[in-house]
Amino acid sequence: MESKSPAALALTGIEAGYVAGVPVLSGVDLEVREGEVVTLLGRNGAGKSTAIRVICGLLKPNAGRVELHGERIDGLEPAAIVGRGIAVVPEGRRVFGSLSVEENLLMGGFAHRRGIAPKLDLDAIYTSFPRLVERRTQLAGTLSGGEQQMVAMGRALMAKPRVLLLDEPSMGLAPMLIDAVFDMISTLAGKGLTILLVEQNASEALDVADRAYVLERGRIRREGPAERLLSDPEIRASYLGVG
Numbered sequence: 001m002e003s004k005s006p007a008a009l010a011l012t013g014i015e016a017g018y019v020a021g022v023p024v025l026s027g028v029d030l031e032v033r034e035g036e037v038v039t040l041l042g043r044n045g046a047g048k049s050t051a052i053r054v055i056c057g058l059l060k061p062n063a064g065r066v067e068l069h070g071e072r073i074d075g076l077e078p079a080a081i082v083g084r085g086i087a088v089v090p091e092g093r094r095v096f097g098s099l100s101v102e103e104n105l106l107m108g109g110f111a112h113r114r115g116i117a118p119k120l121d122l123d124a125i126y127t128s129f130p131r132l133v134e135r136r137t138q139l140a141g142t143l144s145g146g147e148q149q150m151v152a153m154g155r156a157l158m159a160k161p162r163v164l165l166l167d168e169p170s171m172g173l174a175p176m177l178i179d180a181v182f183d184m185i186s187t188l189a190g191k192g193l194t195i196l197l198v199e200q201n202a203s204e205a206l207d208v209a210d211r212a213y214v215l216e217r218g219r220i221r222r223e224g225p226a227e228r229l230l231s232d233p234e235i236r237a238s239y240l241g242v243g
């Protein structure tokens with residue numbers, strides 16, 4: 001095989017858990033290449049959020065390594081990992097409800113490594129999410145769930161991440177808003193962003209992703225191009241409710 005540049009994000013042999021002797025992730029290998037959208041699928045409790053916590057440095061793995069563009073980050077503190085260029089949109093969105101949309105976005109800019117005037121960043125976010133322009137002075141806590149998701153994504157993008165982690169962005173949203181969220185992800189993918197999308201909503205996630213991994217009880221059970229998994233009879237029966 002030809003030699004390739006290091007992946008944007010790579011997990012190798014990750015073992016992790018919360019209680020000694022009770023592994024939650026076992027031997028997890030996963031990579032996201034520059035410009036790729038990769039989805040990590042799994043049911044409730046499969047270990048998806050745990051994988052996000054390991055990547056962000058909130059949970060130290062018991063074994064294995066996490067690398068960002070070939071540099072090991074698994075020993076670093078969360079703030080240092082953010083500083084290296086990982087941004088996360090956490091499950092449940094968690095916007096600052098008593099701050100305006102624009103203040104929320106500016107908060108994201110604090111993690112920005114350096115350079116570029118915030119105004120330029122804000123303009124770029126408003127171009128990606130025009131709906132936020134008309135709501136820029138509205139308190140984020142009064143926005144709809146879908147709009148809050150836009151703010152949470154915009155806030156993460158303000159940090160100019162090299163890799164964006166999205167933890168179940170469609171969770172708890174009405175079907176129409178779920179479509180809107182996946183449209184946003186497609187837009188970001190079209191701009192060349194590198195994204196790891198953790199989802200239970202397999203069909204929509206596989207539609208926007210280039211590649212996918214399926215996590216079951218802490219182990220990667222399947223992986224491959226999203227198109228292939230979409231037409232895989234076992235995946236269709238277990239995760240898409242068809243077949």
Ligand SMILES: Nc1ncnc2c1ncn2[C@@H]1O[C@H](COP(=O)(O)OP(=O)(O)OP(=O)(O)O)[C@@H](O)[C@H]1O
Pocket residue numbers: 018019024042043044045046047048049050051200
């Ligand atoms: N702080 C914690 N302490 C102990 N066990 C935990 C903790 N957080 C998660 N777990 C356990 O780890 C396992 C994986 O949980 P995790 O949150 O990673 O799953 P998930 O795939 O993200 O599921 P969900 O979609 O429900 O969020 C579960 O059995 C869960 O109970």
